[in-house]
Each structure stands twice: as C-alpha cells, then as structure tokens.
Ligand SMILES: [Zn+2]
C-alpha cells in the first residue's frame with residue numbers, strides 16, 4: 032500500500048509539480064495536498080448542526096424548509112458538504128475543484144473529495160447498509176472515461192468500510208441538468224433510471240457530485256424504493272443555493 036501510494040505520488044509529481052489545484056500556489060518539498068491552506072479556508076462549508084431533509088441549514092425554529100413542507104418525502108435525508116456556484120467563478124474553491132475533477136478528468140482529486148463526503152455524511156454512516164451512485168448513460172460515460180459519482184462512491188466505501196453496489200443504470204440520454212432551468216429538470220430526468228442487477232437492502236446511500244434541485248436523487252430514490260429498499264439517503268459534495276433557502280431564512 033505504501034509502495035503503491037508513493038508510486039502514485041511520483042507519477043503525479045511528474046505531471047503536476049506540487050501546487051495548489053485552484054490558485055497554483057506552489058507547495059514546499061514533501062508537502063502533499065491538492066489545496067493550499069488559504070483555498071481550503073475559503074470553502075463555503077454547509078453548517079451541519081440543523082439541516083432540513085433536503086440538506087439545507089435551517090433556523091432553529093423550523094424542521095422543514097417551505098419546499099419540503101409542501102412535498103412528499105422520497106429521500107429520508109440529503110447531506111452536502113458545501114455550497115456550489117454554477118456560474119464560472121475562479122475564486123469559488125469547491126466549485127472549481129468539482130469542475131476540475133468532473134470536466135478536467137482529474138481523477139486524483141477523488142480521495143480529497145471523498146473525505147469531504149465522509150465528513151458531511153458522518154450522521155448517515157450508521158444508517159447506511161450499502162452505498163451506490165447516480166449512474167451515467169453509457170455513451171456519456173464512455174466519452175468522459177469515468178463516472179465521477181461512481182469514483183466518489185467507491186472512495187467513500189473504502190473510507191467507511193461499506194459495500195458499494197451498482198444499483199441503477201441510466202437508460203435515457205437526458206440533457207445535462209445544469210443546462211436546464213430548474214423547473215424543467217424534474218421532467219428531463221423522469222424515467223431515466225432503472226434497476227441494475229441488484230438485491231434490495233433495507234437502506235442505501237446514493238452519492239453524487241452536486242445536488243441542485245434534488246430531482247436526480249429523487250428519481251433514483253423512487254426506482255430503489257419501488258424495488259423494495261426501505262430507506263434511501265443522498266450525499267453530495269456540494270449543492271446549489273436556491274431561493275427556498277432564502278425563504279427558509281426569512282420564515
Ligand atoms: Zn490555493
């Protein structure tokens with residue numbers, strides 16, 4: 032294991048002399064990190080002490096945000112580590128990391144991002160029997176070369192010692208959710224997933240990189256619940272701030 036990790040670092044150094052992945056700040060000899068301390072401190076973490084079912088922090092007086100209060104429960108709980116910015120912003124550290132990982136093909140970021148997942152998902156760990164991930168349409172996965180959600184799920188499974196299963200497959204080549212207005216996302220993703228060869232268990236955690244409206248996680252959860260899974264949880268690195276949060280804060 033030691034030999035393996037030193038080999039990986041040697042290869043990484045060859046292609047990426049040690050510097051911060053976001054601001055390019057050079058690291059000293061022997062320093063092993065992807066982020067400098069300054070960038071790490073800039074990550075907008077989500078306060079986890081009192082969150083809604085959908086994962087957003089709530090004022091103490093509320094148990095549900097207005098959106099969840101009006102909608103049927105599909106997932107028991109979603110948790111996310113930090114906030115995500117959909118617009119290009121080179122200073123938004125967590126969004127830049129996720130974009131480098133997902134679109135830049137920087138798979139070496141998976142262990143760092145999985146540590147963020149593990150941190151935010153800690154309350155879900157004792158409730159999780161198996162871990163799965165949001166699948167990609169096979170053509171898209173072939174184009175990208177990997178499924179970022181699967182890499183994250185597998186890293187998290189290693190950290191937690193929890194089995195990771197391919198519970199779902201994507202059977203519809205949908206428009207990228209990020210390209211659509213929020214209202215259109217639920218319709219776009221409807222019927223996109225079906226059960227893979229999978230033996231239902233009591234509880235499962237679905238991993239994804241970013242949660243925007245929760246439409247993708249809900250659609251995955253719906254298929255799993257129909258197959259007999261009793262409790263479904265969701266865990267993402269980041270989530271997009273939305274108007275329902277402001278409304279929850281106003282309430
Ligand atoms: Zn930096």
Ligand SMILES: [Zn+2]
Nearest residue numbers: 083085096099
């Ligand atoms: Zn909510």
